[in-house]
Amino acid sequence: xxxxxxxxxxxxxxxxxxxxxxxxxxxxxxxxxxxxxxxxxxxxxxxxxxxxxxxxxxxxxxxxxxxxxxxxxxxxxxxxxxxxxxxxxxxxxxxxxxxxxxxxxxxxxxxxxxxxxxxxxxxxxxxxxxxxxxxxxxxxxxxxxxxxxxxxxxxxxxxxxxxxxxxxxxxxxxxxxxxxxxxxxxxxxxxxxxxxxxxxxxxxxxxxxxxxxxxxxxxxxxxxxxxxxxxxxxxxxxxxxxxxxxxxxxxxxxxxxxxxxxxxxxxxxxxxxxxxxxxxxxxxxxxxxxxxxxxxxxxxxxxxxxxxxxxxxxxxxxxxxxxxxxxxxxxxxxxxxxxxxxxxxxxxxxxxxxxxxxxxxxxxxxxxxxxxxxxxxxxxxxxxxxxxxxxxxxxxxxxxxxxxxxxxxxxxxxxxxxxxxxxxxxxxxxxxxxxxxxxxxxxxxxxxxxxxxxxxxxxxxxxxxxxxxxxxxxxxxxxxxxxxxxxxxxxxxxxxxxxxxxxxxxxxxxxxxxxxxxxxxxxxxxxxxxxxxxxxxxxxxxxxxxxxxxxxxxxxxxxxxxxxxxxxxxxxxxxxxxxxxxxxxxxxxxxxxxxxxxxxxxxxxxxxxxxxxxxxxxxxxxxxxxxxxxxxxxxxxxxxxxxxxxxxxxxxxxxxxxxxxxxxxxxxxxxxxxx
Amino acid sequence: xxxxxxxxxxxxxxxxxxxxxxxxxxxxxxxxxxxxxxxxxxxxxxxxxxxxxxxxxxxxxxxxxxxxxxxxxxxxxxxxxxxxxxxxxxxxxxxxxxxxxxxxxxxxxxxxxxxxxxxxxxxxxxxxxxxxxxxxxxxxxxxxxxxxxxxxxxxxxxxxxxxxxxxxxxxxxxxxxxxxxxxxxxxxxxxxxxxxxxxxxxxxxxxxxxxxxxxxxxxxxxxxxxxxxxxxxxxxxxxxxxxxxxxxxxxxxxxxxxxxxxxxxxxxxxxxxxxxxxxxxxxxxxxxxxxxxxxxxxxxxxxxxxxxxxxxxxxx
Numbered sequence: 001x002x003x004x005x006x007x008x009x010x011x012x013x014x015x016x017x018x019x020x021x022x023x024x025x026x027x028x029x030x031x032x033x034x035x036x037x038x039x040x041x042x043x044x045x046x047x048x049x050x051x052x053x054x055x056x057x058x059x060x061x062x063x064x065x066x067x068x069x070x071x072x073x074x075x076x077x078x079x080x081x082x083x084x085x086x087x088x089x090x091x092x093x094x095x096x097x098x099x100x101x102x103x104x105x106x107x108x109x110x111x112x113x114x115x116x117x118x119x120x121x122x123x124x125x126x127x128x129x130x131x132x133x134x135x136x137x138x139x140x141x142x143x144x145x146x147x148x149x150x151x152x153x154x155x156x157x158x159x160x161x162x163x164x165x166x167x168x169x170x171x172x173x174x175x176x177x178x179x180x181x182x183x184x185x186x187x188x189x190x191x192x193x194x195x196x197x198x199x200x201x202x203x204x205x206x207x208x209x210x211x212x213x214x215x216x217x218x219x220x221x222x223x224x225x226x227x228x229x230x231x232x233x234x235x236x237x238x239x240x241x242x243x244x245x246x247x248x249x250x251x252x253x254x255x256x257x258x259x260x261x262x263x264x265x266x267x268x269x270x271x272x273x274x275x276x277x278x279x280x281x282x283x284x285x286x287x288x289x290x291x292x293x294x295x296x297x298x299x300x301x302x303x304x305x306x307x308x309x310x311x312x313x314x315x316x317x318x319x320x321x322x323x324x325x326x327x328x329x330x331x332x333x334x335x336x337x338x339x340x341x342x343x344x345x346x347x348x349x350x351x352x353x354x355x356x357x358x359x360x361x362x363x364x365x366x367x368x369x370x371x372x373x374x375x376x377x378x379x380x381x382x383x384x385x386x387x388x389x390x391x392x393x394x395x396x397x398x399x400x401x402x403x404x405x406x407x408x409x410x411x412x413x414x415x416x417x418x419x420x421x422x423x424x425x426x427x428x429x430x431x432x433x434x435x436x437x438x439x440x441x442x443x444x445x446x447x448x449x450x451x452x453x454x455x456x457x458x459x460x461x462x463x464x465x466x467x468x469x470x471x472x473x474x475x476x477x478x479x480x481x482x483x484x485x486x487x488x489x490x491x492x493x494x495x496x497x498x499x500x501x502x503x504x505x506x507x508x509x510x511x512x513x514x515x516x517x518x519x520x521x522x523x524x525x526x527x528x529x530x531x532x533x534x535x536x537x538x539x540x541x542x543x544x545x546x547x548x549x550x551x552x553x554x555x556x557x558x559x560x561x562x563x564x565x566x567x568x569x570x571x572x573x574x575x576x577x578x579x580x581x582x583x584x585x586x587x588x589x590x591x592x593x594x595x596x597x598x599x600x601x602x603x604x605x606x607x608x609x610x611x612x613x614x615x616x617x618x619x620x621x622x623x624x625x626x627x628x629x630x631x632x633x634x635x636x637x638x639x640x641x642x643x644x645x646x647x648x649x650x651x652x653x654x655x656x657x658x659x660x661x662x663x664x665x666x667x668x669x670x671x672x673x674x675x
Numbered sequence: 676x677x678x679x680x681x682x683x684x685x686x687x688x689x690x691x692x693x694x695x696x697x698x699x700x701x702x703x704x705x706x707x708x709x710x711x712x713x714x715x716x717x718x719x720x721x722x723x724x725x726x727x728x729x730x731x732x733x734x735x736x737x738x739x740x741x742x743x744x745x746x747x748x749x750x751x752x753x754x755x756x757x758x759x760x761x762x763x764x765x766x767x768x769x770x771x772x773x774x775x776x777x778x779x780x781x782x783x784x785x786x787x788x789x790x791x792x793x794x795x796x797x798x799x800x801x802x803x804x805x806x807x808x809x810x811x812x813x814x815x816x817x818x819x820x821x822x823x824x825x826x827x828x829x830x831x832x833x834x835x836x837x838x839x840x841x842x843x844x845x846x847x848x849x850x851x852x853x854x855x856x857x858x859x860x861x862x863x864x865x866x867x868x869x870x871x872x873x874x875x876x877x878x879x880x881x882x883x884x885x886x887x888x889x890x891x892x893x894x895x896x897x898x899x900x901x902x903x904x905x906x907x908x909x910x911x912x913x914x915x916x917x918x919x920x921x922x923x924x925x926x927x928x929x930x931x932x933x934x935x936x937x938x939x940x941x942x943x944x945x946x947x948x949x950x951x952x953x954x955x956x957x958x959x960x961x962x963x964x965x966x967x968x969x970x971x972x973x974x975x976x977x978x979x980x981x982x983x984x985x986x987x988x989x990x991x
Contacts, residue, residue: 378737398782434819441811452792529772529831543749565733565794579800587808
């Protein structure tokens with residue numbers, strides 16, 4: 001079993017390096033580096049599935065003579081769950097990449113891309129298995145840096161470089177907080193090993209505990225992209241090559257969920273009540289604002305990135321409820337909420353991965369990400385369109401796809417709050433559930449817009465009119481994920497116990513979760529509800545077929561005449577007369593104008609008379625308050641401080657030497673005095 | 676066996692009855708305007724005629740356009756099959772709960788709005804955008820109304836909620852629970868596209884929502900869409916009658932009880948249709964950007980209902 005894991009690691013390392021053998025032959029490097037990544041991921045899937053099915057954890061320890069403790073890896077059902085998601089998504093993304101990176105051939109160094117790509121995946125695998133804070137931070141940093149280089153892979157574009165810089169800054173701010181949290185734990189536990197943290201958890205003082213909680217929340221929250229720490233996510237994710245965007249949005253931000261869960265459930269002992277409330281508040285804010293901003297985006301990949309923020313919010317809603325129930329000592333409900341969160345982790349990885357790959361396929365077929373310039377792609381790219389539609393339906397939480405399953409679980413987890421002893425939760429949890437419903441409906445709107453405007457209707461530009469379909473590898477990559485969207489929905493009653501194992505491992509409580517599934521049904525732990533994805537899928541398909549056949553039998557084959565669309569009697573219906581993406585989201589922009597505060601500017605140029613227009617320019621913008629209220633003042637402050645610091649930086653080496661000398665003396669005085 | 680037969684019967688009964696409710700409201704409106712209005716046969720023969728007619732389809736249309744009428748019909752029909760109509764048990768009520776019910780309707784709407792964009796006309800885009808906007812706001816109100824009722828009934832299954840309210844004494848109908856009636860009524864009006872949210876009788880571009888989306892449809896497809904729309908309207912009326920006037924709904928599978936329930940059911944839904952029609956006659960269509968306020972009222976009513984129940988206690 002462990003052999004597969006070694007194979008995975010080895011193949012990724014090989015895949016990372018092997019590309020350089022053929023640096024001059026793009027195609028060979030591409031096949032080698034991504035092919036090996038495919039093999040590695042396949043091995044990883046086998047390994048993690050084995051752990052999940054057998055349930056026996058696997059551990060590897062390398063004692064060495066490191067001052068920070070042994071290098072120890074553990075794959076228990078909880079981390080194997082994350083391993084499985086990472087491996088599965090990288091399998092699909094790597095297959096896709098073989099076709100997708102052809103575009104870069106001759107222009108970019110594919111070996112370099114493959115190097116960072118393989119090591120990026122490797123770093124994520126280590127992050128979710130390593131059991132020592134020091135190495136965790138090392139791999140965390142490796143993951144951040146490799147993904148940074150992937151983000152700026154197409155560094156010729158200035159916006160890519162600035163997005164990369166922002167990402168680098170934000171991810172390090174996050175890492176700083178995580179480091180602080182770990183160091184505080186280290187001071188308390190006296191060791192860097194996770195086991196020591198776990199043992200010392202019960203003796204943490206309340207103040208220290210709260211400080212560590214906040215540091216971890218900010219640190220991992222930055223990586224997860226929760227609002228208001230999301231600023232980098234919608235900028236950086238779209239800039240990376242699409243298969244990397246898929247991995248970043250699909251699994252990289254999930255490592256933050258992993259870290260957060262480990263902190264909350266393992267390192268910090270008993271949970272104070274307000275943690276759950278803070279988590280729920282952050283979660284619902286991210287859910288609603290994430291989807292509201294996504295709605296206003298016309299850049300396909302940015303739209304997807306904002307929707308990732310929404311989905312992180314949905315995941316954290318589950319986590320928040322798990323915390324609330326943990327405080328209230330209702331372990332079964334806590335376990336259920338955790339399962340809902342974990343299920344959404346895997347579902348979001350799959351459908352967001354699929355959508356990013358779909359967007360990549362659109363990008364390589366049309367060379368534009370702007371929805372306004374697309375349209376009618378369903379004719380030129382039927383496969384991509386179908387796959388994207390599946391992803392869009394899944395993310396809009398429509399039955400019978402996987403998105404609905406985890407949304408349903410999250411709904412139930414929230415509504416379990418009605419059964420809790422806390423009066424506040426009894427009121428707020430159904431309200432949160434209704435807001436989740438709002439987010440779900442807005443997500444449906446958002447993806448009707450994304451799919452409808454880009455794939456349906458008539459092409460709005462030359463590029464869209466001459467789009468070409470994705471190649472075989474890309475289709476297979478998307479196809480695997482699209483099939484999983486169905487698979488993960490229909491097999492939910494059998495997946496749930498596996499997630500139950502993962503949740504049990506994490507929370508180290510032995511609760512029976514057998515009541516949560518009954519044959520093909522998913523059950524609410526309070527017995528208030530049941531739902532069978534398999535049955536409903538069968539009923540839907542029977543009715544669909546039934547309607548088609550019955551109509552044919554009753555009325556016979558109909559004669560169909562093809563004609564032009566209704567043009568109100570004035571021939572000459574043009575593609576630019578179609579509704580635009582901006583127009584599509586206009587009603588919501590107006591309704592939520594208190595949030596968006598949209599501004600628009602219309603410039604008209606004429607030749608001396610209003611009737612003789614020569615040009616017309618229209619600009620419409622919405623306000624991102626977090627950027628404006630938090631980050632702009634912050635960046636101004638930093639620039640200001642740097643300018644002040646410049647005054648003591650003269651550039652004379654003598655002066656710097658004297659600074660060092662003075663510091664040394666001060667330190668000696670300070671510490672000498674103490675001893 | 677009679678259980679299955681009767682639950683299939685009640686589903687078919689609902690589908691067949693659906694156009695009659697539309698006719699009833701039309702007739703009411705006609706009477707209020709001193710017109711005679713269509714006869715009952717008219718609505719059915721209209722549907723039949725459309726089913727028989729050949730179709731003209733836009734050259735821009737893709738397979739989405741062809742799939743939509745079937746998906747819409749299927750999802751509406753399956754949603755209807757989860758609903759107790761004459762008896763307290765429904766055909767497929769056991770497969771899911773109110774959340775599934777709401778999202779099944781969302782599935783149909785998803786395709787409806789996509790198909791509207793498929794033909795590449797402005798009307799389609801306009802209708803699609805408006806429909807999604809309004810339903811995004813109606814959906815949370817609907818969900819919260821359900822949650823508030825489910826909170827009282829301690830269950831989220833439609834059958835469970837209905838049987839809870841049916842078995843309780845009429846005093847069970849507490850003031851706060853009945854606030855959700857207001858919420859659901861507003862959602863019903865929005866979802867079935869009636870005045871003051873949408874005007875089913877118009878083809879005026881400024882006011883169209885539902886009609887704008889299906890402008891390109893003809894023949895059999897149009898018949899399916901129209902019929903689904905009527906079924907959806909009756910589903911919502913049935914929902915209202917199930918939840919707020921459940922008395923008389925048959926809890927056994929006896930034919931006598933079913934017959935009585937049938938008569939009462941007809942009385943209830945026609946009364947509710949009368950209410951909808953009365954509102955339609957007495958109000959003007961709201962401006963598009965006033966509709967969110969109306970839906971916000973629905974949301975607030977549902978919140979109040981929940982809050983009220985929390986304060987005065989949840990009931991057994």
